[in-house]
Amino acid sequence: MKKIFKVYILLAALALSSCSKEYLDTKPTDATATSTVFSTTKNAALAVNGLAKMMTQQYLDSQGFNGEGTIKMYYGNYPGNHFFVNLPGWAPIINNTYNESTASIYNYYPWYYYYKIIANANAIVARVDAAQGPQAEKEFIKAQALTFRAYSYMMLAQLYGNRWSDSNNGASQGLVLRLDESTGDMPTSTLGETYSRIYEDLNQAISLYTSSGLKRNNNFSPDISVAYATYARAALNRQDYAAAESNAVKARAGYPLMSNAEYTSGFSLPTKEWIWSSYGASDESLYFFSFFSYIGYNSSASAVRTFPKIISKDLYTKIPSTDIRKSLFLNPEGYTYTISSGLADGALAAKARKDYPALQSDAAVYAYMQFKIKAQDLPGVGHLNHFRSAEMYLIEAEAKYFQNKPAAEIQAVLEGLNKSSGRDPQYTCTKTGTALLDEIKTYRAIELWGEGFDWFDMKRWGDPIVRKSTTNGGNFIAALAITTRPEENNRWTWKIPLKETDFNSEIK
Incomplete structure (x- = not known):
């Protein structure tokens, strides 16, 4: 790793500001000395904002690698069960066949991206205590850096670690746990040790957020709610259901579910429900x-005009007609379209353009295409959500289920998300047993569609990905209509890339 991930202490140059122009233009990133970045808490706070900018x-000189959005799209949406895009040439990515190709840039990207954040977070953690400024500010800044580090390790563990049920109670290979500014060779820890570190970082962050008494002033800087949300998701992945439930409840406190008007406004500006973006x-x-x-x-x-993003027919048909979320996808019932591809013209295309006038005039129209996510400005401007309170409801429900809590408690959580919200x-939910778990899974898929959860959920559950072809009643083209079982493809675990192992002799 020493030849790949270096800390350049560039964060102040990526800083945010509370003025009308959120991101400031400052000195070139390589011109900002380490001593300057961490001389004061004001500068250190800019370094944290640089993490947000990352x-x-x-x-990697690729138009496709755009930070967290790429993780959501290429690693969460594309290889999942309910997300279709008519790109047969992208079958290796969409069918998740690169996870064992250690020389592939797709194997390398998440490792590179998250360790870059980790390396810079480590610099903040190591140096902020010596900065000039109020103690409360030091504590809050360190808590934020720890939250970024924990979040990054959590995401890496989902990709490069086994699902917990396959890990021999955490004994399987985890990650290289770099916690300081060293760049030498280092072995991997176990998956159990990896999650223990995530927990330790979040526990320390929560303590520091609390003792600082400070609050954030924007949605894109982490705070204690983000730490709780990260904890809830990490604990769910680790099958630590009591911790997942308790932290999910804490995370969504103060973030009420959005109204239907907000829900249908495009998912590109923060609402009262957004915990972090x-x-x-x-x-x-x-x-x-x-x-x-x-x-x-x-x-x-x-990428959108020619290849719009589409919900699977299987999932769409499960959405009740009374559900506002059904209106966010193009219903082809009663219209003609090309069944083999989903491409629509004539009356169905006219309906789409009438109902959604923001659709580009030359955009292709497909049956079941999505109208959930909309850019605020062209070609593709928007705030990118990472945690919403809706996810915390779903984590709470799932965690209660696996703790064998009364069905009525779980049903109430689902009704809170789906009915009370409008x-x-x-x-209504009266299901029990495995049917209740299926209900939780269905509503995770409906509620979080397009937000980067699909593949990660399927991996966590150990459920097969089953995409029905157009000839079998689904809407996937033949090249993408696959069945992938959880024991295949290295148990859906990405192998550590060569760009790490070639330079880190401690990884066996």
Whole structure:
């Protein structure tokens, strides 16, 4: 790793500000001395903001690698069960066949991206205590850096670690746990040790957030709610259900579920439900390289105009007609379209353009295409959500189920998410046993569609990915209509890339 991931202490140059222009233009990244970055808590706070900026940058000279948005799209959406895009040439990515190709850039990207964040977070953790400034500010800044580090290790563990049920209670290979500014050779820890470190970072962060008494002033900087949310998701992955439940409840406190008007507004500006997001604005655009240029239905990018993103027919048919979320996908019932591809013209295309006038005039229209996610500005500007309170409801429900808590408690959580919120005023849940678990899984898929959870959920559950072809009643083209079982493809675990193992002799 020493030849790959170096800490350049560039974060102040990526800083945010509370003024109208959120991201400041400052000195070149390699011109900011370490002593300057950490001389004061004000500068150290800018370094934390630089971590936030890293989540929306372009990487590895590729238009497709745009920070966290790429993780959501290429690693969460594309290889999942319920997300279709008519790209047969992308079958290796969509069918998740690169996870054992250790020389592939797709294998390398998440490792590179998250360890870059970790390395810079480590610098903040190591140096902020010596900065000049109030103790409360030091504590809050360190808590934020620890939250970034824990989040990054959690995401890496989902990709490069086994699902917990396959880990021999955490004895399987985990990650290289770099916790300081050293760059020498280092072995991997176990998966259990990896999650223990995630927990330790979050426990310390929560303590520091509390003792500091400070609050954040924007949605794209982490705070104690983000630490709780990260804890809840990590604990769910680790099958530590009591911790998942308790932290999910804490995370969503103060973040009520959004209204239907907010839900249908495009998922590109923070609402009262958003716990944490990445900043996006026209003057900080990645243009055709951003997440919203790959998914926003109104984007002018060819990646959307030619290849709109589509919900699986199987999942769409499970959404009740009384549910507001059904209206976010193009219903082809009663219309004609090309069954083999989903491509629509004539009356169905006209309906789409009438109902969604922001759709580009030359955009292709497909049956079941999505209208959930919309760019705020073209070609693909928007705030990128990472945690919503809706996810915390779903974590709570799942964690209660696996703790064998009364079905009525779980049903109440699901009704709180789906009925009390107004998403589906007719929703009711009386299911028990495995049918109740299936209900939780279905509503995770419905609620979080397109937000980067699909493949990660299927891996965690150990459920097969089963995509039905157009000839078998589904809407996937033949090249993507696959069945992938959890024991295949290295148990869906990405192997450590050669760019790490070639330079780190401690990894066996």
